[in-house]
């Protein structure tokens with residue numbers, strides 16, 4: 001594909017050093033990824049899933065000015081079904097070439113590929129909140145940043161007589177952690193499964209990506225694990241930063257957090273948690289874990305409304321005619337939706353709509369991260385009457401809030 005002096009093609013082997021340089025500039029890294037870290041990334045993506053744009057004003061010296069790629073990922077939807085889907089990532093355009101339509105050119109190319117491949121959804125983690133809605137993505141999962149004050153963190157329940165948590169040695173970690181994570185994926189909508197190549201990068205724990213923090217310490221439980229780093233917050237104080245904590249059972253969640261809040265000689269722990277994490281309810285002082293931030297951790301784009309609606313389970317049986325607008329592609333239309341025994345049958349219809357919304361709003365509702373009543377209050381979702389809104393709200397709500405668990 002070409003557009004004036006710009007050409008778009010799939011990446012080849014010799015592009016990767018330029019990709020690393022361009023990526024470091026675009027994302028304000030101190031240094032480009034080194035050879036090892038770049039090899040880790042390359043092991044997770046096929047060059048055929050990476051698009052690059054060159055400026056050919058000087059045909060002897062084409063300059064790389066745009067990159068976009070996608071990972072082939074698997075995500076859990078409400079009810080536990082796992083969907084294959086492209087995860088858009090590494091999107092960048094050189095500062096010298098911004099706002100000339102290069103992002104749009106690359107996304108259009110990838111959407112064409114996903115159409116050929118009959119993808120039902122696409123996901124991404126967004127660098128800014130204003131870029132991706134125009135392409136039909138909606139914020140779909142959120143996470144809290146928390147800082148736990150260890151002087152105030154006391155569990156209500158007594159500690160069990162026997163500790164059920166152990167530090168893992170490297171062999172145990174490699175053997176058990178991927179299996180525990182895979183079991184956790186089934187417990188949350190929006191949870192992203194990790195292929196073995198993703199684990200290689202995590203277990204390699206490259207010093208370059210630690211930003212001066214310690215290596216990872218792993219805590220293992222029969223039904224979960226946690227990993228954390230120590231870092232100097234001030235010259236005289238170190239704190240622990242939880243890298244990840246995934247618990248399949250409530251008991252494992254309590255046991256792992258009990259060990260973390262019992263770490264010696266540090267005043268605080270920071271962590272990223274699901275927005276409905278029960279830790280504050282387990283402590284005598286609910287203010288011990290202070291929420292220091294909330295982040296839209298994953299955005300979802302529905303590419304095929306009929307298939308997407310039929311894939312998940314629902315919290316309430318109902319019928320409605322849904323009109324979806326899609327200003328970027330042709331995924332919208334009118335759909336008769338009938339939910340019985342938590343499953344939906346969906347068919348294209350000419351009937352008058354009883355619910356209307358943009359495709360990005362449907363993406364935001366799909367995993368249960370937002371409620372329909374909130375979008376109605378924001379005047380971004382219309383229903384024919386209040387009972388219809390209530391029914392839609394009940395149908396799309398989930399017991400647990402979505403949590404992706406993997407940044408990409």
Ligand SMILES: CC(=O)SCCNC(=O)CCNC(=O)[C@H](O)C(C)(C)COP(=O)(O)OP(=O)(O)OC[C@H]1O[C@@H](n2cnc3c(N)ncnc32)[C@H](O)[C@@H]1OP(=O)(O)O
Nearest residue numbers: 026089090091092093098099100101102103104124127130
């Ligand atoms: C999934 C991910 O990888 S998220 C990471 C995204 N990358 C970054 O944040 C790295 C730094 N930023 C960049 O590299 C670039 O500024 C990009 C990729 C965000 C945008 O690239 P550009 O080529 O300038 O975008 P392009 O000109 O195609 O713009 C497409 C549309 O998005 C809009 N847009 C682009 N960037 C932004 C922005 N930062 N904020 C708001 N709107 C934006 C444009 O106005 C344009 O709107 P329109 O077509 O509806 O009129």
